[in-house]
Amino acid sequence: MARQRAAFAHPTRRLLILIPGSYAFTWGFIALGVTGLVSLGVDFHEAETAMMLLAFLVFPSLFLWAFASPRPGRAMALLFGGAAFMVSAAWAIQRGLLV
Amino acid sequence: MSAHFRNTMTWLHTWMGLALGFVLMVCFFFGALSVFDREIDRWAIPQTRFEPQPLPSFDRLLLPVLQRVEPDQHDYAANMPRLHDPTKGPMTPRLELPVDEYWMYTTHRDPVLAMGVGFLVPLPKDPDAHNHIHARTTVDPRSGAVVPDDALKIGSHWFYPMHYSLNWRWRDIGIWIVGLAGFTMLVSLVSGVIMHRRIFREFFTFRPDKHVKRSALDLHNLTGVVALPFHFFFAFTGLLIFASYFYFPVSHTLLEPLHRQHEVLEAQAAGLPHKRSGIPAPLASVDAMVAEAKRRWAARDMAGEVGFLKIHHVGDANSFVSIYRAGSDRVALVGEGIHFKAATGEVLREDPPRSAVSEINEFLTGLHLQHFEHWLLRWLYVLGGLLGCVCIATGFIFFVEKRKAVHAKAGGQGSRVVDSLAVTTVTGMVIAAVGMLVVNRVLPADMAGKGDWEKLAFWGIWVLAMLHAFVRSGPLARGGINPAWREQCWALAMLCFAAVVLNALTTGDHLLKTVFSDPYWPVAGVDLSLLATAGIAVWAARKLALRERGAVKTIPSEVTTRAAEAANV
Numbered sequence: 001m002a003r004q005r006a007a008f009a010h011p012t013r014r015l016l017i018l019i020p021g022s023y024a025f026t027w028g029f030i031a032l033g034v035t036g037l038v039s040l041g042v043d044f045h046e047a048e049t050a051m052m053l054l055a056f057l058v059f060p061s062l063f064l065w066a067f068a069s070p071r072p073g074r075a076m077a078l079l080f081g082g083a084a085f086m087v088s089a090a091w092a093i094q095r096g097l098l099v
Numbered sequence: 100m101s102a103h104f105r106n107t108m109t110w111l112h113t114w115m116g117l118a119l120g121f122v123l124m125v126c127f128f129f130g131a132l133s134v135f136d137r138e139i140d141r142w143a144i145p146q147t148r149f150e151p152q153p154l155p156s157f158d159r160l161l162l163p164v165l166q167r168v169e170p171d172q173h174d175y176a177a178n179m180p181r182l183h184d185p186t187k188g189p190m191t192p193r194l195e196l197p198v199d200e201y202w203m204y205t206t207h208r209d210p211v212l213a214m215g216v217g218f219l220v221p222l223p224k225d226p227d228a229h230n231h232i233h234a235r236t237t238v239d240p241r242s243g244a245v246v247p248d249d250a251l252k253i254g255s256h257w258f259y260p261m262h263y264s265l266n267w268r269w270r271d272i273g274i275w276i277v278g279l280a281g282f283t284m285l286v287s288l289v290s291g292v293i294m295h296r297r298i299f300r301e302f303f304t305f306r307p308d309k310h311v312k313r314s315a316l317d318l319h320n321l322t323g324v325v326a327l328p329f330h331f332f333f334a335f336t337g338l339l340i341f342a343s344y345f346y347f348p349v350s351h352t353l354l355e356p357l358h359r360q361h362e363v364l365e366a367q368a369a370g371l372p373h374k375r376s377g378i379p380a381p382l383a384s385v386d387a388m389v390a391e392a393k394r395r396w397a398a399r400d401m402a403g404e405v406g407f408l409k410i411h412h413v414g415d416a417n418s419f420v421s422i423y424r425a426g427s428d429r430v431a432l433v434g435e436g437i438h439f440k441a442a443t444g445e446v447l448r449e450d451p452p453r454s455a456v457s458e459i460n461e462f463l464t465g466l467h468l469q470h471f472e473h474w475l476l477r478w479l480y481v482l483g484g485l486l487g488c489v490c491i492a493t494g495f496i497f498f499v500e501k502r503k504a505v506h507a508k509a510g511g512q513g514s515r516v517v518d519s520l521a522v523t524t525v526t527g528m529v530i531a532a533v534g535m536l537v538v539n540r541v542l543p544a545d546m547a548g549k550g551d552w553e554k555l556a557f558w559g560i561w562v563l564a565m566l567h568a569f570v571r572s573g574p575l576a577r578g579g580i581n582p583a584w585r586e587q588c589w590a591l592a593m594l595c596f597a598a599v600v601l602n603a604l605t606t607g608d609h610l611l612k613t614v615f616s617d618p619y620w621p622v623a624g625v626d627l628s629l630l631a632t633a634g635i636a637v638w639a640a641r642k643l644a645l646r647e648r649g650a651v652k653t654i655p656s657e658v659t660t661r662a663a664e665a666a667n668v
Contacts, residue, residue, distance in 0.1 A: 098356055
């Protein structure tokens, strides 16, 4: 654990992991948001537009939070784990929506 | 706020700002120039120096031009192999590709019309995909004469795409790099605000008489804070514009099945056919459709001109013509689309008013793309863009000033490299842009491949400026000033002056004519801006010469610690 933390402590390394991590989380957020909204009856393009508007507020905020987090391992797990969960959920909802 | 938090924000701001700041200089500078991209086009292509015209007859003037357009050779070579399915038959020759769509685009600032054609790939791998080979053309609306492709539109087809793609389109990598830079801008703005304790005071703090490090930081803070909403807004909306297609193409990957399903449903609901029927049909009078569209807009109390026109499924019974209103009198770009059945001219659909979400998106992207007619606001945009450039450039200068003495003592080359790159992306970049305009005036107008030579000149001049910056950077290793700053300022002044003189000599449109006797503001504006740039460059060169002469005495060493770094801001 201590070795992990030390490896992750260097800011450049954190940057190189957390930018993709925040990007992945935002991707999942968009996908889940679009499919969720469409399943509630919102038009697809409206849902997509709404999620894109939120995406570039979420993405840098998430990155800044994760970068400054005193527990970088937890931040990384949340980002990548959250991304995987949201992408899977979006995929499942899409399957239910396709005719 | 904890010291740890502020220190991490400082690290992010410094290092992400430095690494992507070089890209951001390009985005802000060429973005500022893009406000007047069409005016720069007029300067670069003298045969287009006339006033914007009313839309000519589509049936009599524009359709014949479109029917003569051929598929672009580069697009065919690059994309036909990717789209064509060889198992279905041989690849259709370029000149035999059937036409699928026509489009036409115009703005209130453009005397010439941009038009294009989409050609079908007859035997595609994926029949449901957008299988088009494209072609573009530019015409003089007074006569239908085509402006040759060789005449590069330096403003709208070089400077403008430079700011969002670095003109590096291999796998769209330039767009991705700019995206990362835009993300960095947002991160730097937020971290910059967090780092600063007395942000309100910074609106009013500029001490030019202090040491360079202090005055550079003051100017960096001032320009960052004064135009903070502008900088944040432009980075945010810039990313938003490309979000759904490039940066987060979720609808074209993970959610593509749902997206396609929706497109079909949307087409059915709108009554606009999604696919060709295979039954040929003629094209009714498009001029009559344009007249009807204008009548309907006027009836809705929003009389206007056509901004964009598109004919889908050309030559087919399912063909329809979409006519959109130009948004020169408001923020959103084009809208109020009216769609006509191409064979008969009957109205199929009038687009309903946009939803709240769409309106917000159109408003935000429209503010960035500023197609509206409001000259004061456009000049304020230029000012904002240039303030962004000053913010980034002073960031580089502060970075170097803070470290060069330490690096000099330790024998490190870091400040020298950063300073040389700063020269390259500040003065070097402007020299490349102006140098391109000079080359544009020197090369004959009817030269084959003139545009390609101009692009080569742009890159070549920039590389030379970079080499010059590195070769002259020796004094930095001793904690001094790079003379390349001063030398490039002089070079820039001479190039600006040369561009104005060459324009007068090669076209006869000198300033006395374009300002007084036969006013033509697009060209006068570019000439005056070049002269203003020359003036500023000369002033800067002389200031730098004084500073270099005064900087002979040794600079005391400084040792910075993390606490001192935080305290400096």
